[in-house]
Amino acid sequence: MDTTTRVLGRSGIEVSALGLGCWAIGGPWHAGSQPLGWGEVDDEESIRAIRRGLDLGVTFFDTADVYGTGHSERVLARALAGHRDEVVIATKWGNTYDEATRQMTGTDGSTGYLRRAVTASLRRLETDRIDLYQLHLGDLPLDRAAELLGTLEELVAEGHIRAYGWSTDLPDRAEAWGAGGAHCTAIQHSFSVLQDSAEVLAVCERHDLASINRGPLAMGLLSGKFTETSTLDANDVRGIAPAWLDWFRNGRPTPEFLARVAAVREVLTADGRTLAQGALGWLWARSGRTVPIPGFRTVAQVEENVGALAHGPLRADQVAEVHRLLASV
Numbered sequence: 001m002d003t004t005t006r007v008l009g010r011s012g013i014e015v016s017a018l019g020l021g022c023w024a025i026g027g028p029w030h031a032g033s034q035p036l037g038w039g040e041v042d043d044e045e046s047i048r049a050i051r052r053g054l055d056l057g058v059t060f061f062d063t064a065d066v067y068g069t070g071h072s073e074r075v076l077a078r079a080l081a082g083h084r085d086e087v088v089i090a091t092k093w094g095n096t097y098d099e100a101t102r103q104m105t106g107t108d109g110s111t112g113y114l115r116r117a118v119t120a121s122l123r124r125l126e127t128d129r130i131d132l133y134q135l136h137l138g139d140l141p142l143d144r145a146a147e148l149l150g151t152l153e154e155l156v157a158e159g160h161i162r163a164y165g166w167s168t169d170l171p172d173r174a175e176a177w178g179a180g181g182a183h184c185t186a187i188q189h190s191f192s193v194l195q196d197s198a199e200v201l202a203v204c205e206r207h208d209l210a211s212i213n214r215g216p217l218a219m220g221l222l223s224g225k226f227t228e229t230s231t232l233d234a235n236d237v238r239g240i241a242p243a244w245l246d247w248f249r250n251g252r253p254t255p256e257f258l259a260r261v262a263a264v265r266e267v268l269t270a271d272g273r274t275l276a277q278g279a280l281g282w283l284w285a286r287s288g289r290t291v292p293i294p295g296f297r298t299v300a301q302v303e304e305n306v307g308a309l310a311h312g313p314l315r316a317d318q319v320a321e322v323h324r325l326l327a328s329v
Contacts, residue, residue, distance in 0.1 A: 009185035019060035026068025050079035178207030216292035
């Protein structure tokens with residue numbers, strides 16, 4: 001069985017089993033004084049990293065219009081120039097922003113904004129279609145989300161998008177679109193060794209949807225580079241962590257999550273894997289639908305993460321041991 005590729009749910013679109021998450025390469029952006037980016041970035045290094053991923057077989061790239069208030073989409077377009085037909089591009093909409101000030105300004109879950117947003121993303125991505133278009137408002141009320149399905153189906157029929165999905169951690173939201181959206185093919189949700197998502201994964205299994213895993217390395221905790229004395233820059237979303245970000249507090253890794261990393265390190269690094277590669281292998285072992293999308297800012301990070309493909313999923317006994325160890329932390 002080929003463990004290096006996966007299918008995006010019922011769309012039939014084949015992708016590499018590992019994608020690249022393009023949040024960090026958007027650079028700094030804020031909501032008021034709250035940083036939402038990962039600090040300063042080098043666009044040329046971002047482009048080299050994306051192209052290195054291409055060279056190593058990565059075909060799936062996930063971004064959002066709001067990352068860097070448009071900057072991530074623009075950088076991705078530069079990096080993929082001349083390779084559009086070789087790759088699958090996913091982006092998201094629903095947050096509003098000001099590109100000039102790099103400020104997120106609010107949210108808009110209306111059908112009118114959906115049409116404007118897809119047009120703007122197509123322009124920034126320099127493409128005529130978006131392969132996977134994802135709602136970025138995880139808790140949008142179900143009645144308002146249902147109103148979007150007709151417009152999304154129209155966008156599929158018009159050729160602007162090939163399929164759509166919802167970036168949400170709420171099983172009822174995933175269920176609603178999985179059951180009701182003809183061309184809904186994926187749910188993006190937070191999923192890692194440190195933050196299970198069994199309920200949303202079950203929805204994906206039930207409705208033939210891809211499970212796209214954001215935060216597969218817990219925003220760096222599963223890279224192994226952080227200790228209790230590590231500090232994050234105030235221009236980094238992890239340095240002044242918003243309420244929804246559990247893994248960091250007061251500019252430092254959260255002690256209870258560091259303890260969980262320590263508990264599973266030996267199992268995850270067995271068989272010659274790095275800690276990050278073991279964490280990715282755990283996700284692949286959980287389901288044939290999972291597509292982790294670790295973030296990156298450097299060529300070296302892409303090379304390490306893509307190196308996990310050579311090892312493939314963890315064995316069933318290793319997955320069971322991880323669960324046993326975490327239950328005792």
